[in-house]
Amino acid sequence: MTSLDELYREVILDHYRNPRRRGSLSGPHVHAEGQNPSCGDEFFLDLAVEDGVITDLAISGQGCSISQASGSMMADNIVGKRISDVREITRKFKIMMSIEDGDNPVDPERPGSVLGDLESLQGVRKFPVRIKCADLAWTTLEDALDQTTE
Amino acid sequence: MIDLSHLRGDFPLLEREINGYPLTYLDSASTTQKPVQVIDAVDTYYRTINANVHRGAYTLAAEATDAYESSRAKVADFIGASHANEVVFTRGTTTAINFIAYGWGLNNLGEGDKVLLTVMEHHANVVPWQIISRYTGCSLEYLSIDDGFEVDLTTLDDILDERVKVIAVSGMSNVTGALGPVTALVEAAKAVGAIVVVDAAQLVPHVPTDVSQLGADFVAFSAHKMLGPTGIGALWGKPDLLERMEPTEGGGEMISDVQLYESRWAPVPHKFEAGTPPIAQAVGFGAAVDYLSKVGMADVRDHEQAITRYALDRLADIPDLTVYGPPDVERRGGAVSFQLADIHAHDIATILDQYGIAVRAGHHCAKPLMRHLDVPATARASFYVYNTTEDVDTLYDGLIEARTVFGLT
């Protein structure tokens, strides 16, 4: 596979073209906004939390396929999970993407077993200038999670 | 079509390979590559002349001062200024416009006064005026863009009155390539006694420009967009305005006398050049205008129009591709912004980069224009003397490949 094919995997294009959980929440929620000023990508997140569990979320904003797909996959992945588990997923994601140091948590023998669809974003690592695109949703998520514990 | 392909060999960087492909550099609106003539001039300056200017009594210092001042004369000559002293060296277009906004604006604008801009301005010709409006209470007004991507002059009469003190307009948009209506705005300004500031960052490098004919009061441009070094640009101003304009920066070199509580400024242009200036860059700037003069700006313009026409034709053959800019090459320059289907501009840039093609993607420091066009980002190809129709063909192939990568056939 060429690095372009690895970058623009079908599942990424699918999430880009059919983003999950778009919109905004009306009930009680926290709101966080992330921006990459150099490229203009925007990611807005509404997050509803009850008893330490993410019960609902909605995303809005616009940007490149990587930033939007990363956010859409994140949304799919974290709803219904405990905040502590979501923080662990965030950590694993950031290690997988070489944003944080650590041993790659992904099991090459069993693709998708650790982070699901999100593992398809690994191709981005070969494009260092685009890693911040993949990271935008997660940094925004961390901001939202920090608000829930305040 | 004028053949400038012999110039290509002057640009060592264009020999590079990127990701296994020969570089196709299509981002000259951002910054241009440098010919050996400019690189050598800077190199020779550092190897043989380097000293501070306007200070020493020794030979080297005199030679450095000569080199610096003769570059000023070359730049002045290049834009048709009647005297070298009408050219102030600045850090670039941005600094030049800030010098006008602070040096002229702070002292001449007040509550009720208006600064008239256009929606297609680069942030460099927006933000300084916003800052000055906060200090002075003046307000900002905008001319919009019409469906043909050109400045809409139909509202001009409604906006124009004697409270308009400044009209600041881009000579050529770095996004759409549209030429700004400088002549019409100069006429309008005359009627109400406003001054006209031309952001010529994209004009002077690409279109023969004669400030003695233009009718503007201030013209700002950057060396790095016209084959010269980064870190230097020029502010041309009418002599009486430069005379009355206050310096924005104070320090060494810009004074004729300093006492404990007050100082007197050096004569124009040095009162605007505080501190040690970018001397080697000025020398490189001089070499760049020498180079462009030798090619001839009329030929530069012809060449770019031909390439732009060719590019617009070829891009029109690509399905789902939208160009944001005037179709008529008489009314535009060589910055071609576009969107392709639902492929985000950054994804286009990443895909093209895999084939060695460098294009810019994003908002191009023109967010008000992007909002007006209702696009978050565009990809932009832009051309200069060293580009060829083959470069356009390579771009075409790359864009077809981008469609394939995104599953569009």
Ligand SMILES: Cc1ncc(COP(=O)(O)O)c(C=O)c1O
């Ligand atoms: C139209 C226009 N104005 C102003 C600028 C700012 O120029 P500089 O960054 O060299 O100061 C640019 C360059 O990006 C430009 O294209």
